[in-house]
C-alpha cells in the first residue's frame with residue numbers, strides 16, 4: 001500500500017469513526033443515570049402507601065425504643081404502624097378495624113393534648129413509646145417492608161384501609177377513653193380485669209370467645225426438667241419446701257376463676273396466684289394443668305395472653321362469621337360508647 005493511501009485511510013478513520021464512538025459513549029453515559037433515577041422513583045412510589053392526613057388531625061409524639069429516636073407523626077399514621085405491629089395483616093378487615101380502634105383509644109388516653117399523662121418509661125417527653133410491654137408496639141414503614149417483603153403492597157393497603165375506615169373512632173366509658181387491654185388467643189372465655197390487673201373496670205368481665213380452637217396458639221406445652229422446675233420456683237420463693245422428689249405432692253391447684261384460669265395454686269407450702277405462677281414459668285396462659293414424669297414437669301396451657309378484653313383470634317373469628325368491628329368491640333368491651341375524638 002502506498003504511503004499516501006494509508007495516510008488517507010487513517011485520516012478518514014480519525015475524522016469519521018472515532019467521533020461516532022465518542023458520541024455513542026457519551027450518550028450512553030448521560031442517559032444511564034436518568035434511567036436509574038426514574039426506576040428508583042417508581043419503586044419508591046409503589047412501596048409507600050400512606051394514609052391521608054386531615055387538617056384537624058392531631059399529632060402524636062412517639063419514642064421509637066428500637067432506634068432511640070423521638071418521632072412526631074399524625075395520629076392515623078401512628079395507628080397504621082401499631083396495627084401492623086400488633087395484629088397479623090392476614091386477619092379479616094373488620095378485625096383489623098377493631099384493632100385500629102383499640103390502638104387509637106390507648107393512644108388518645110395517653111396523649112397530653114387530650115389530658116393524658118404521656119409515656120413515663122423513657123427519659124423522653126413523649127405521648128407513647130413503641131415497646132409492646134409498656135404502651136403498645138409500633139413498627140416503622142421500613143420495618144413493615146422488611147417483615148412483609150413481596151406482600152408489602154397488599155398488606156399495607158389493607159391496614160391503611162382499616163385505619164382510614166375507623167378514622168378518629170375510640171372507645172369511651174362515661175366520657176373518658178377506656179383503659180384498653182387485648183391479647184392473642186383466649187381459652188374460650190375472657191377474664192375479668194380484677195383477676196389480672198387488680199383493677200375493677202366496669203367494661204371488663206367474663207364473656208364467651210368461641211371458635212378459637214384451631215388457632216396455632218390455642219394449645220401450648222412448656223416442659224421443664226424436675227431440677228429446672230424446682231430451681232426456678234426457689235429463685236422467687238427460697239423458703240418453699242419444694243424438692244425434686246416431692247413435686248407431685250407439693251404442686252396443687254386450689255381454685256379457678258370464673259373463666260377457667262387458675263386463681264390460686266399451692267407450691268411447696270407457698271400459696272400464690274395463678275397469674276404469678278404463669279409469670280415465673282413464662283407460660284402462654286393462666287389456664288394450665290400438669291403432667292409429671294420421672295424426668296420432667298410438663299405444663300399444658302390453653303389460650304395465649306392475659307385474657308382481659310378483646311381476643312385478636314376471637315375478633316378474627318367473629319369477623320369471618322359476618323360481624324362488624326362495632327359488633328366485635330361491643331362484645332369484648334362491655335357497655336362502651338364508640339365515638340369519634342376529632
Ligand SMILES: [Zn+2]
Pocket residue numbers: 119120121128129130131134135136
Ligand atoms: Zn410507654
